[in-house]
Amino acid sequence: MTIHTHILGFPRIGSDRELKFALERHWRGEATEASLEETGKQLRARHWALQRDAGLAYVTVGDFAFYDQVANHIQLLGCEPARFAFDEKSSQLSRYFQMARGADSHADHAACCDGHADTAPDVSHYALEMTKWFDTNYHYLVPEFSPLTQFALASSRLFEEVAEAQALGHQVKAALIGPLTFLWLGKEKTPGFNRLALLDQLLPVYSALLDRLKQQGVDWVQIDEPILGLDLPTAWRSAFDSAYWQLNQVGVNILLATYFSPLEENLSLACRLPVAGLHVDGIRAPHELINVTDWLPAHKVLSIGIVDGRNIWRTDLDQAISVLQPLFDKRGGKRGGELWLAPSCSLLHTPFSLAQETSLDPEIKSWLAFATEKLAELALLKDALTGNSDGTALAVSRLAIASRRASARVHRPQVEQRLQALSPTADRRDAGFSLRQTLQRTRFQLPHFPTTTIGSFPQTASIRAARASFRRGELSASDYENSMRAEIAHAVGRQEALGLDVLVHGEAERNDMVEYFGEQLDGFLFTRYGWVQSYGSRCVKPPVIYGDVQRPTAMTVDWTVYAQSLTDKPMKGMLTGPITILQWSFVRDDQPRARTALQIALAIRDEVQDLEAAGIGIIQIDEPALREGLPLRRSQWDGYLDWATRAFRISACVVGDSTQIHTHMCYAEFNDILPQIAAMDADVITIETSRSDMELLTGFGQFDYPNDIGPGVYDIHSPRIPSASEMLRLLQKASAVIPPANLWVNPDCGLKTRGWKETEAALANMVQAARQMRGASAAA
Incomplete structure (x- = not known):
């Protein structure tokens, strides 16, 4: 059997957070776009080299983003929201950051609205909503969809990065968010509209994208469909068969990647889809591995996420081998077939490397593995399964695992x-609200x-x-x-x-x-x-x-x-x-x-x-x-x-x-x-409610939330300063949903990342809006 190792994605910030500092220099106007692009190019080259040196069969291309991978796909698929008032001369990167961070409006909002808070706001400068990527602490930018949404292959960035990697001599596996997951992650901006209706016009763009990658000589394309681990409505589940039948016609090898959750009722669906391979999360769903092995046709590649991509503990190699060996044997052992080993998900969720952690306690450090160390673990597992391990690495692993289990530091x-001794009533207040x-x-x-x-x-x-x-x-x-x-x-x-x-x-x-x-x-x-x-x-x-x-x-x-x-x-x-x-x-x-x-x-x-x-x-x-x-x-x-x-x-x-x-x-x-x-x-x-224009508050009103509530009236993640009339309008919307006597007034979140000048200006407007609400309430 052929065993390959690969990863679904790698941390993009760099070993010393180079990307963070380059971005912030650019946003302050201290570095050009060209300089920022060069930093990105250098980071990608370093990260690909690490993957090559760890013996991975492919380097993964498409996991890098200057802000967010979903935002990358918004531009790649040509569906930047029409509501943004982009300057005709604006570059792709400047548009990208406007979607992510917002921008100053063309005129003061109060002037636009003639001072009337109930006038519809100019939202062309509002950043896209941001929410959590499944059950992680990573935040992605939410695509906006409507019946007017159009798709087109609109960015060449992915293809340029593929060419970069190929020029460096790497065998490339491109990584994409799947069409169904992309739509699922978005939000309808038109009442009554179902974003799944956009799939038919999105799929030809994905086909064109795959064909372009094929023309570049890319043999494998990883398409992430983590929504297969969710409780999907019937219409969404049914859409997978036809969607992947269409994508399979392009003729490039598709590795369908699932992670974060067991497949459960979607397991048979994932195994039968017309793709060349399937990646499953062996950390979150180890109990499904035997069924996947049985149900996945023998000619398809099985990729097992056997190294935890979301935590930093050293892999128990003996335990991992005990899981892999039966699967290895079932898939043909050394006689044939193909098995891929990988982390459970992208390594985006782990730190870069332990190499710089020179001050950590040596015993505890031996219990850990960051992204770079996880690459080495994949190589050790491959060697163990193929009989090429000299035993030294396994012995080191066993010592570290035993040390952690026995350490007196762990248990107090x-x-x-x-x-x-905890009382059964320790979680109750004496009186009701x-x-x-x-x-x-x-x-x-x-x-x-x-x-x-x-x-x-x-x-x-x-x-x-x-x-x-x-x-x-x-x-x-x-x-x-x-x-x-x-x-x-x-x-x-x-x-x-x-x-x-x-x-x-x-x-x-x-x-x-x-x-x-x-x-x-x-x-x-x-x-x-x-x-x-x-x-x-x-x-x-x-x-x-x-x-x-x-x-x-x-x-x-x-x-x-x-x-x-x-x-x-x-x-x-x-x-x-x-x-x-x-x-x-x-x-x-x-x-x-x-x-x-x-x-x-x-x-x-x-x-x-x-x-x-x-x-x-x-x-x-x-x-x-x-x-x-x-x-x-x-x-x-x-x-x-x-x-x-x-x-x-x-x-x-x-x-x-x-x-x-x-x-x-x-x-x-x-x-x-x-x-x-x-x-x-x-x-x-x-x-937090301002980015959704108080939409998130609707459920609290319908539920008749009993206690006091403070819906955020301005977005602290954007550098723009909202006017008092903007915030007054939001408070008026809130008071139509929540009893005014139970309303507090506050920003969306903490102000740690903002400067004092913008903080004071925004809070002064917020206080003014609250006073206007009090005045209106007293007059009523």
Whole structure:
């Protein structure tokens, strides 16, 4: 049997985040498009060389993007939204970034609308909506579809990258998002329209695309259809047969790639489609591998995702071989056939390499494998299956796996004792929301439509410089604390000047909303270079949860109490919730995720209790990743939501009834889990709604959401400054759905990535809009 190794995609940001910095230089006007393109070319060449040197049969081309792979396909397929007022002279790259980041309108919105907030807005400058890529923390740009949508092969970028790789001597496998997944990921902009109706006109463009790749000498094209792991409507399932029959006519070898979820009822469909090969996720669906092997025709390539593409633990090679060997034998062993080995999904979701992690504890480092190391693991598995391994690598792997299992660092008996002692009522408040709301209104005396922000304020160059100096040992702990206190005082003063009603301390001392807490909790490990792309130039460095979690000491109390001492207005305590810490970390895989979540919840509960004892009456526990953690199969939703919402309540339900608990969620669809969101029982929830023009709020109104809600009135991911009239119009839409007495006014998300000038201008407009709402409400 022939065994090949390949990958579905590779991290594109570079070993030192070169892409991030090049993008930001370009956006600031400090680097030309040509310079940015050259950086991209250099990164692609390096990444292809790594794949070649690891012995992969093919390098994967088409996984690189300057912002997002879905945005790449929007341009490739010629369906840039007509609503964008593109300049005729604008380049393809500038149009690309306008879709991703928005742009200034042609004229001030208030002037366009003659000051009338109910006039339809000019949306030509709004960025595309952004939401999570399946159940990951990666964000993609949402395609917009209508009956007027047209498709055409409109970009040559993919073909140019194929030519680049071929010129470097590489055997190329091109990678595409499949036509059905592309449509599924989009959004109808016309009521009553079904975007599946566009498939017939999209398929000829895909056929032309495949033919062009064939003409370039590309033998294999990987077409990703991860929606085959979802509960698909009948019409969508039925569309696969005819769609792939048509694509197969081109005559290029198609590797249909599925990942993130078991295929279940779509397994037989995937096996019978007229394609040359099928990739399945052996990490998320190991129980399906035997059936796939039995049902997939012998002449087709079987690609098995045997290395975890979404976590950073070293592969247990013995376990992997025990899974692969029966499949190897069933597919013909050494007599014939073809088996491909790969990571379960694109390595986009893992850090680049362990090579630079020179300060990690050697024992724990031996337990890990980043993207580059996973390439080597594929080679080791291939050698083991073909009898070419000398045994040394397997011995090293066995030692590392045994070390992790036996390490005393992993298990803390006191954590287990606390879990066992947890009361059945630990996740319940004493009173219902109605009584709590009355007590909290009496305590805080806030106006109607109270204004606040989500938590963070701009992380300026001086903040980052102080933090870097402190980490290098160039700044003493007391000097660093004084520097951060000055930044907190600055943020509090600016908020008071703006007239905000509930303030935050600005989070100057926090590097990241998860990393900051993980650094102070037992059971967490931190890397120096373990960056992963979240969207565009935004990169995060997820903590590694390797052992039992507990809180040794208070994490935020001193900073919050200091901020409260500077103002008579309420100061929110700002915490990250247990599910978000779980989701945005690399999580241990030796116990159920629910158990790890509960450990984190108890640690956050301790912090909530200490904040309240210190006099902080409003505490926000952010859970933007709650929806992200939802299993892709609905049959698994209830189990997840039960333990996830309970973990949130465990963290929050330790306070008195007059203490107000807030939570924040963003960039996800919530309408299908509103009962569970309501069951979290937060007094106030803030959500992202501006990019959807308040459409996301409709479900909350239809559900009759019982508690207070703050729909975001402007998009913090765009540099543009919305006018007060824009925000007033959104608030008017919101008040038609949610009782005005229950409405808060806030941005979509935190302001960490914005500058102070744009932040103050936008917040001043937001406060003005809230005051106008109050005036209109009083007049009524």
